[in-house]
Structure formats: structure tokens, C-alpha cells
Amino acid sequence: MAKKESDEQPKKIGKRTDTEEPAGYLNKLQKKASKARAENAKKKEQKQMLNIFEDVVKSKPKTTDIPQEEQYLEATDQYLPFSTSLRADQYLKLKRLEYWNRMSQREIIENIMDLALNNLPNVDKELPESERAKLKQLKTANDYYHIRAKTAKEIQEQGRKLRKGEE
Structure with missing residues (x-):
């Protein structure tokens, strides 16, 4: 008995069959490539944001002035963060x-x-210079808050610039 054309199984050509239209197959490939590009761009942006965050965290302001003990003795109304x-x-x-x-x-x-x-x-007894250099800076809790807020704002701004492609 002879086979009908409709009974025949389509031949596989690579990952597509010969019954698929080439244009449809190309659209699938383009969508797949577009999705992969978007994922790669997202990963790249995340990596850049992480690098920015690490740079900001590592860029701790360095003080060259060694604190004087008199400043601390006179600052009886100022509190420094301390925990134990x-x-x-x-x-x-x-x-x-x-x-x-x-x-x-x-x-x-x-x-x-x-x-x-x-x-x-x-x-x-006064502290030696090497130990005085380790003293916490005289800042108020409000100062610490503004430093953290400024750092967070800088990170957000750099992230916006990255997304816009300004850098």
C-alpha cells in the first residue's frame, strides 16, 4: 500500500523541521539572541554596580591629622558610637x-x-601618637547618618548614569 503525503514524518534539519518556515525559525533565533543579550547586559550592569559599591565602601576618607586628647576631654556633650x-x-x-x-x-x-x-x-597618662591616631573621630550621630546617606545617594546616582550610558 502506498503512503500518503500526510502520513510522512517531516525531516529534521538541525534543530528545526523542514515543515517550519525559515522566517519563523529566524524569528525564534532572533528572540533567543535578544533575550541572551538582555540577560548579559543585566549581568554586566549588576557587576558594574557591585564594583561601584565596593569602590565607595573602600574609599574611606583618610585623616592626616592625629586627634588631640584635649578635644575629647572638652567634648563632654558629644557621644561616639561604641558597643560591647x-x-x-x-x-x-x-x-x-x-x-x-x-x-x-x-x-x-x-x-x-x-x-x-x-x-x-x-x-x-597621655596616649602615644600611634594610639591617638586610632581614636574615633569626633562626630555626632547626625554626622554619621549624613555620611551614610551621602554614600547611598552617590551609589544611586552612579547607577543611574550607568543605566543611561553616561560613563
């Missing part, structure tokens, strides 16, 4: 004082530090 951990028993005692004395933890710690520091030797 406490033993569990000390933490409980601190919380008890905070509740029963109606004082903030900062006030309590300041009072304790004043009592201890005023009675310890070496508290009045």
Missing part, C-alpha cells in the same frame, strides 16, 4: 537599675564609668 557585650548577670543588674532607678542604661553606664575611671591609675 555584657555578661548575663551584669545585664540583669543593669536592667534592674534601669527599672527601679528610672534611669536610662546610658546614664547608668556613664555613672559607673565615671566612678571607675576616676579611681584608676594611668587614666591621666
Whole structure:
């Protein structure tokens, strides 16, 4: 019995069959290539943004002036960020004082530090220059906030420029 034309299976030519129109196949290839280009562009932009972020983070302003201890001794109303951990028993005692004395933890710690520091030797000895250079800069919490905000704004602006192709 003879085969009908409709019974025949289309021949495979590469990844397409001979029944597909060449124009349709080209459109599929173009869409695939366009999608790959878009993905590559997105990856490239992400890599550039990461490099910008790393550059901004690494570009820490360097101070050449070594802080003078007198500035710190006179700045009794200025607070520097500082954190530590406490033993569990000390933490409980601190919380008890905070509740029963109606004082903030900062006030309590300041009072304790004043009592201890005023009675310890070496508290009045000046630091060597190498150690003074390590002192935290005298900044307010507001200063730290504005530095972080400025850094974030710079990163966003550089990202916009990259997307527009200005650089």
C-alpha cells in the first residue's frame, strides 16, 4: 500500500523541521539572541554596580591629622558610637537599675564609668601618637547618618548614569 503525503514524518534539519518556515525559525533565533543579550547586559550592569559599591565602601576618607586628647576631654556633650557585650548577670543588674532607678542604661553606664575611671591609675597618662591616631573621630550621630546617606545617594546616582550610558 502506498503512503500518503500526510502520513510522512517531516525531516529534521538541525534543530528545526523542514515543515517550519525559515522566517519563523529566524524569528525564534532572533528572540533567543535578544533575550541572551538582555540577560548579559543585566549581568554586566549588576557587576558594574557591585564594583561601584565596593569602590565607595573602600574609599574611606583618610585623616592626616592625629586627634588631640584635649578635644575629647572638652567634648563632654558629644557621644561616639561604641558597643560591647555584657555578661548575663551584669545585664540583669543593669536592667534592674534601669527599672527601679528610672534611669536610662546610658546614664547608668556613664555613672559607673565615671566612678571607675576616676579611681584608676594611668587614666591621666597621655596616649602615644600611634594610639591617638586610632581614636574615633569626633562626630555626632547626625554626622554619621549624613555620611551614610551621602554614600547611598552617590551609589544611586552612579547607577543611574550607568543605566543611561553616561560613563
